[in-house]
Amino acid sequence: xxxxxxxxxxxxxxxxxxxxxxxxxxxxxxxxxxxxxxxxxxxxxxxxxxxxxxxxxxxxxxxxxxxxxxxxxxxxxxxxxxxxxxxxxxxxxxxxxxxxxxxxxxxxxxxxxxxxxxxxxxxxxxxxxxxxxxxxxxxxxxxxxxxxxxxxxxxxxxxxxxxxxxxxxxxxxxxxxxxxxxxxxxxxxxxxxxxxxxxxxxxxxxxxxxxxxxxxxxxxxxxxxxxxxxxxxxxxxxxxxxxxxxxx
Numbered sequence: 727x728x729x730x731x732x733x734x735x736x737x738x739x740x741x742x743x744x745x746x747x748x749x750x751x752x753x754x755x756x757x758x759x760x761x762x763x764x765x766x767x768x769x770x771x772x773x774x775x776x777x778x779x780x781x782x783x784x785x786x787x788x789x790x791x792x793x794x795x796x797x798x799x800x801x802x803x804x805x806x807x808x809x810x811x812x813x814x815x816x817x818x819x820x821x822x823x824x825x826x827x828x829x830x831x832x833x834x835x836x837x838x839x840x841x842x843x844x845x846x847x848x849x850x851x852x853x854x855x856x857x858x859x860x861x862x863x864x865x866x867x868x869x870x871x872x873x874x875x876x877x878x879x880x881x882x883x884x885x886x887x888x889x890x891x892x893x894x895x896x897x898x899x900x901x902x903x904x905x906x907x908x909x910x911x912x913x914x915x916x917x918x919x920x921x922x923x924x925x926x927x928x929x930x931x932x933x934x935x936x937x938x939x940x941x942x943x944x945x946x947x948x949x950x951x952x953x954x955x956x957x958x959x960x961x962x963x964x965x966x967x968x969x970x971x972x973x974x
Contacts, residue, residue, distance in 0.1 A: 734773055735761065736782055743793055748940070751789045784943045796943025799909035801830040803902050807844065811904035814846075817859060821852035824898050826907045831916070831926060834934040834941075839925040841881050847892035857889050873921045888922070893955050897948050909942055910949045917965065918956045932969055 735758075742757055743749050754774060758765050774791075777783040784796035807825050814823055829842040848856050853869060860867040866883040868875065870890055880886045897908045907915075916923045916931060926934060938944060946966070953962040 733762075734776060734780075734782075736777070736780075739777075739782065740793060747792065748786065749791050749793070754791070785946065786939055786943050790939070792943065797941065799938075799942040799944075800899075800901055801826060801906055801912070803904055803906055807906075808902055808904050814856065814859075818848075818852055818856060821849050821856075822892055822905070823848050823852075823856075824892055824896065824905045824907065826912075828923070830907075831912065831923075831934065834937040835926070835930060836933045837930060843880060843883075843886040843888055845922075846887060846889045847896070848889060850891045853889055853891060860887065860889075873924070876921070876924075890922070893952070895952070895955055897952050908948075909938055909944055910952060913938060913944070914949055914952045914956065914958070914962065917962055918953070918958045935969055 738761075739754075739757060743753070746753075751774070755770055758770055758773065774783065778785060778791075782793070783791040784794065786792050786796055803825075804827070807827070811823065811825050824847040825845065827842055827844045828839075832838050832842075846856065846860075857867060857869045865887055866885065867887040867889060868880055869888075871880055871888060880888065897911045898905050899908050900906075913935060916926045916934060920927055950959050950963060953959045
């Protein structure tokens with residue numbers, strides 16, 4: 727009699743989907759029903775859950791998976807960002823800071839923006855102190871700029887820095903000693919902030935989301951939790967249901 731472990735057919739599953747970059751619930755259902763035509767949907771759901779727990783599958787979207795752990799996203803960080811982060815953490819050791827650049831979005835975009843800017847996200851109570859600290863260093867820095875300010879001044883700078891509030895419980899990661907974005911944070915920020923990320927809206931945003939889910943393992947639950955912190959969970963959930971990558 728086969729054990730529950732045997733019924734997962736892990737080796738057969740890996741061979742069957744070896745050359746397939748992504749697989750859906752429908753793909754997995756067809757695979758198991760080709761072996762066991764009468765297998766129940768509840769049993770299939772249990773098997774998928776167990777395959778995820780064992781690391782055989784990684785969820786990369788709604789009803790979409792990849793074999794193995796998938797590829798984690800690590801945005802590029804520059805030497806300037808690293809040195810500035812260390813300087814800021816020395817001056818403000820007890821404040822959470824996240825640094826990244828909009829240039830990292832380019833790899834997901836069809837139309838490349840001519841300009842990009844660096845972002846420094848910091849806890850609300852430290853925004854003004856950090857702003858004046860950087861102004862004293864004669865850096866082109868702007869604090870929570872409006873759309874008009876971005877259009878008239880920020881985009882004319884060569885390497886502008888924008889300071890904005892760091893949302894509590896933002897999904898971040900450490901790379902080369904600095905705190906920077908995860909792919910979940912990047913996508914949610916683009917979705918929520920239409921002013922700062924005006925170049926990434928509309929069909930370009932669809933392109934970014936689709937490309938990101940095609941290339942990397944993305945934790946959708948983490949995205950929705952963060953979107954909830956930004957009070958956009960329902961809207962993001964609807965959007966994820968709408969774009970084609972999430973259709974089973």
